[in-house]
Amino acid sequence: ADPEPVQDFCVAAAHKTGAADDQPTFPGFPCKPSSTVVSDDFFFGGLSAPAKPASDSPFGSAVTSGNVEAFPGLNTLGLSINRVDLAPGGVNPLHTHPRAAELVHVVSGEMLVGFVSTAGKFYSKVVGEGQSFVIPRGLTHFQYNVGATAARALTVFNSQLPGLVLAAPALFGADPEIPDAVLAKSFQVDGEIIKLLKSKFRK
Ligand code: GLV
Numbered sequence: 001a002d003p004e005p006v007q008d009f010c011v012a013a014a015h016k017t018g019a020a021d022d023q024p025t026f027p028g029f030p031c032k033p034s035s036t037v038v039s040d041d042f043f044f045g046g047l048s049a050p051a052k053p054a055s056d057s058p059f060g061s062a063v064t065s066g067n068v069e070a071f072p073g074l075n076t077l078g079l080s081i082n083r084v085d086l087a088p089g090g091v092n093p094l095h096t097h098p099r100a101a102e103l104v105h106v107v108s109g110e111m112l113v114g115f116v117s118t119a120g121k122f123y124s125k126v127v128g129e130g131q132s133f134v135i136p137r138g139l140t141h142f143q144y145n146v147g148a149t150a151a152r153a154l155t156v157f158n159s160q161l162p163g164l165v166l167a168a169p170a171l172f173g174a175d176p177e178i179p180d181a182v183l184a185k186s187f188q189v190d191g192e193i194i195k196l197l198k199s200k201f202r203k
């Protein structure tokens with residue numbers, strides 16, 4: 001989904017992540033001078049362990065990112081990779097990636113992987129070790145551990161920076177908040193239910 005590169009590589013120059021002026025510029029970050037590029041720029045060891053234990057999260061999940069922010073060598077190459085760890089019963093909660101399709105490859109354990117199409121159809125499959133499932137770009141999806149043991153997947157994207165919109169925080173944790181009346185009317189529920197959801201997702 002990313003633009004085609006016009007050179008072999010363009011290792012992202014050092015930049016402050018999360019800074020206000022740190023918008024990824026089209027078609028990626030500025031390149032560091034090629035005379036300073038070394039083999040290590042094309043190496044990433046950040047997925048050898050989860051960033052934090054899946055059991056530490058209320059969802060029982062941990063996603064470790066290998067996008068261009070973590071792995072500057074990916075800049076302009078149009079791909080990236082995450083590691084998803086799920087404790088038994090854990091879920092990587094409903095979310096979308098506005099800029100990429102996602103290939104979910106299960107490395108260990110067993111997870112229900114599913115997405116909803118623009119026609120409102122739910123497609124899902126229990127995916128086991130060595131098996132894969134694909135999530136089309138921009139569609140809401142999840143992974144849910146249905147096995148008795150921990151489960152792990154590698155997720156591969158056709159974007160260096162797929163973007164992440166988590167459904168519940170986007171709606172109930174937005175800052176400043178979306179008015180209760182808008183959410184209550186949109187979901188056709190009582191305002192009390194919206195207040196409860198906001199209490200869980202507003203920081
Ligand atoms: C899984 O859905 C991921 O986005 O890594």
Ligand code: MN
Pocket residue numbers: 095096097102141155
């Ligand atoms: Mn995803």
